[in-house]
Amino acid sequence: MARPTSAADAAGLGKGRAVAFVLPALVLIAVFLIFPALWTVYLGLTDYRLTGLAAAEPRFVGLGNYTGALGDPRFLTSLWLTLLYVGGSAIIGQAGLGFALAWILRGRSGPVRRLVEGVVLLSWILPGTVVGFLWFALLDRDDGTLNALLHTPGFAWLLDYPLLSIIVFNVWRGTAFSMMLYSAALENVPPSHLETARLAGAGVWQQLRDVVLPAIRRHILTNLLLISLWTFNDFTPFVLTGGGPEGRSEILPVYVYRVALRDGQLGVGAAISFLILLINLVFALAYLRLLRGRRRERETTAAGGPPA
Numbered sequence: 001m002a003r004p005t006s007a008a009d010a011a012g013l014g015k016g017r018a019v020a021f022v023l024p025a026l027v028l029i030a031v032f033l034i035f036p037a038l039w040t041v042y043l044g045l046t047d048y049r050l051t052g053l054a055a056a057e058p059r060f061v062g063l064g065n066y067t068g069a070l071g072d073p074r075f076l077t078s079l080w081l082t083l084l085y086v087g088g089s090a091i092i093g094q095a096g097l098g099f100a101l102a103w104i105l106r107g108r109s110g111p112v113r114r115l116v117e118g119v120v121l122l123s124w125i126l127p128g129t130v131v132g133f134l135w136f137a138l139l140d141r142d143d144g145t146l147n148a149l150l151h152t153p154g155f156a157w158l159l160d161y162p163l164l165s166i167i168v169f170n171v172w173r174g175t176a177f178s179m180m181l182y183s184a185a186l187e188n189v190p191p192s193h194l195e196t197a198r199l200a201g202a203g204v205w206q207q208l209r210d211v212v213l214p215a216i217r218r219h220i221l222t223n224l225l226l227i228s229l230w231t232f233n234d235f236t237p238f239v240l241t242g243g244g245p246e247g248r249s250e251i252l253p254v255y256v257y258r259v260a261l262r263d264g265q266l267g268v269g270a271a272i273s274f275l276i277l278l279i280n281l282v283f284a285l286a287y288l289r290l291l292r293g294r295r296r297e298r299e300t301t302a303a304g305g306p307p308a
Contacts (some may be wrong), residue, residue, distance in 0.1 A: 035293035037277075043270035050264035058267065068094075075272065077247065078255040082232060085167060085251050089232040093171030098178025106186050106237065114234060117179075124176030124187035132239030135169045139240070158241055162249035165238035174231070178223050186212070225287040229280055252276055 044065055069075045074120040086145025097137040101120065105113050123131065138145045147155050158165050189212055197207045213220070235253040242249035243258065250258070256276070 006173055027268040028176055040270045040273055043267050044274050045271075047268045048267040048270070050261070050266060052264075061267070065268045066275065069268065069272050074247065074250075078252050079251050081163060081249065082251040083088075084163065085170070085237075086228055086231045086235075088167040089170035090174070091224060093167065094174045094178045094227050095220075095229075097171060097175045098223075100180045101175070102182035102216060103181065120176045120179055123173050128173070128234075128236035129239055132236050133171070134175055135165075135172075136240055158243050162245060163240045164241055166251075169237070169240060170231060170234065173236075174227060178227060181219055181223050182216070185216040189210050189215045221287055221290055225283060228283055232280060232283070233276070244256045251279065 031126060045060060045062060046058040047061050047065075049055050060157040101116065105116060130192070136158070141159065144157070146151050146157065181194075193215075194207055194210050197211050202210065233253055234251075235257065236258065237251060238254045241249040243254040252272070253276075256269050256272050258273060259265050259272060
């Protein structure tokens with residue numbers, strides 16, 4: 001291979017090699033992300049169905065699917081249930097319990113810590129469907145393990161408290177990620193800062209508020225973003241309740257499944273999926289806004305000026 005004869009040739013060769021390395025990744029992104037997204041947008045603008053004439057010759061309906069979904073009480077109910085599910089199981093449950101476990105286990109070693117971490121991690125690494133069926137067996141009305149332990153035969157946890165059941169299930173299943181992230185973040189908090197706060201008479205809550213939480217704010221925001229998006233798009237609760245009874249646990253992923261696959265309305269299901277994507281985008285933009293605000297605050301403080 002001939003060597004480049006000038007700096008321009010060398011730069012061109014370098015760019016060519018960079019494109020060659022990046023091209024496979026770009027192809028994969030286009031095939032598995034961009035094309036499905038564009039196809040979903042197209043389907044959402046048609047009356048495409050699984051069977052019938054609309055499956056062979058779909059008609060263009062414009063924004064009809066979107067306006068129909070936004071005006072559908074069932075969609076609005078599913079959206080509200082999804083927000084409750086995310087708030088209860090991710091923001092309050094997983095983030096709160098994960099931080100509590102990380103704070104309690106910090107600086108500890110021995111079999112107790114290994115046991116707690118092992119149990120929490122096991123619930124996270126098991127396949128979601130397997131965990132779902134295990135919890136179904138735990139909460140079953142007739143032969144459930146929980147009713148046997150509480151001596152409450154016939155109590156229908158999944159029928160009487162469906163939303164609470166899937167919230168507790170998701171907290172148990174997903175707390176491991178928050179615990180591991182917060183454990184790593186707490187290791188970066190200087191022990192001298194905590195010791196200084198203790199010598200100044202600060203209690204545990206004051207230490208958390210004034211020392212720990214400001215130091216790990218970026219980790220908190222990252223964790224909240226990830227677990228919120230994962231929970232918002234989680235389909236596993238379908239294994240426990242199937243969205244019932246009477247739609248009381250029909251979160252948006254289950255609602256999309258029923259509309260698109262059970263009812264065969266692929267166009268409507270695609271429109272609802274795109275609306276879910278927009279909601280996820282709002283979550284991500286809110287996180288980035290908070291992150292940029294924190295970065296500007298640190299830069300202003302480092303420059304010697306008052307925090308913004």
